[in-house]
Amino acid sequence: xxxxxxxFRDTSLLELALTHASVGAEANNERLEFLGDAVLDLIIxxxxxxxxxxxxxxxxxxxxxxxxxRRTLAVAASRLGLEPHVRxxxxxxxxxxxxxxxxxxxxxxxxxxxxxxxxEASREFVLRTLHDELEGMQERTGVSNPKQSLQQLSQRxxxxxxxxxxxxxxxxxxxxxxxxxxxxxxxxxPSAWGRTLKExxxxxxxxxxxxxxxxxxx
Numbered sequence: 001x002x003x004x005x006x007x008f009r010d011t012s013l014l015e016l017a018l019t020h021a022s023v024g025a026e027a028n029n030e031r032l033e034f035l036g037d038a039v040l041d042l043i044i045x046x047x048x049x050x051x052x053x054x055x056x057x058x059x060x061x062x063x064x065x066x067x068x069x070r071r072t073l074a075v076a077a078s079r080l081g082l083e084p085h086v087r088x089x090x091x092x093x094x095x096x097x098x099x100x101x102x103x104x105x106x107x108x109x110x111x112x113x114x115x116x117x118x119x120e121a122s123r124e125f126v127l128r129t130l131h132d133e134l135e136g137m138q139e140r141t142g143v144s145n146p147k148q149s150l151q152q153l154s155q156r157x158x159x160x161x162x163x164x165x166x167x168x169x170x171x172x173x174x175x176x177x178x179x180x181x182x183x184x185x186x187x188x189x190p191s192a193w194g195r196t197l198k199e200x201x202x203x204x205x206x207x208x209x210x211x212x213x214x215x216x217x218x
Contacts, residue, residue, distance in 0.1 A: 002081040005128045006113050006121065013112035018082070020101065022089030029108035036111030039119070040068055043126045047134060058199075062146070062206055067133050071213050073103035076129050082109065146205035150182060153212065158185040162208070164201045167191055182208040 008014045013032075021028040044067050048060050055063075066072065077083065082105050083097055092101075106129075114122040127134070154162040165188065168179040180200035181191035189208035194200025 002085050004080055004082075004109065004125075006117075006125050008112070008116050010116050013116050014109070017108040017112040018086050018105065020086055020088045020092070020105070022092050023087050024089060029105065032108035032111035032115075033104045034111070035114060036107035036109070037068075039114050039122050040107060040110055040126060043123050044068055044130075044134075047127070051134070058202075065206065065210060067130060069210055069213060070100050070103040072130070072133055073106040074099040076133070077102040077106040080106075080109075080129060082106070146209055147202055150184070150205040150208050153209070154184040160184075162205070164204060166197070166200075180204040184208065 004014075016027060017029050017032050019025060019028050021030055041064070044064050045060075048055075048063055048067075052060065052063075083102060086097060086101075086105055088097065088101075110122060110125060113125045151161050154160065162182050162184040165181050165183055166178060167181055169176060170179075171177050177193050177195060178197050178200040179191050179193050180197065180203075182189045182201075182204040189204070189211050192200060192203030192207050194203050
């Protein structure tokens with residue numbers, strides 16, 4: 001079995017967490033993944049809030065997004081040795097499982113821990129399995145500039161800076177909100193809302209970086 005720092009009372013929960021939908025079974029890990037995602041968000045948000053009392057909401061949000069990103073969770077799943085134990089369908093057998101799938105498995109295992117023993121056990125599981133990432137937060141605080149990072153990456157990969165496309169506006173003049181998406185090469189990345197165009201562009205750049213971070217080729 002994988003080296004999970006938690007002993008299940010109900011081992012069927014772990015079996016379910018390791019059963020991918022591609023198996024074709026009616027019972028798979030998708031619901032546990034949904035639950036684990038919500039539990040993880042709360043645990044990481046609380047931990048960052050406690051560890052960094054002087055950081056603004058925007059920086060905390062960026063840090064949380066990095067900790068719970070597909071790439072980070074897939075690395076954590078690898079450290080736990082989960083991949084050899086994941087049940088998948090024929091189309092995924094005998095190949096390295098995608099990063100996104102392994103990140104989802106991490107969340108489903110966390111969801112199983114939560115159902116088996118509650119929030120405190122889940123919190124201990126997360127703090128132990130994401131210890132390195134949380135300790136590394138100090139290196140990332142105060143230096144985040146997603147627009148600059150995206151511009152450098154876009155220049156390197158596509159030979160041109162990214163563009164920012166205004167998709168929607170809402171609200172009255174004293175409470176406006178803007179929806180913006182970053183575009184680089186021929187690709188448009190997930191959009192983001194902001195209270196000003198500048199803020200929306202910053203969040204759109206952040207969304208683009210998260211999407212690109214998950215790709216092996218970039």
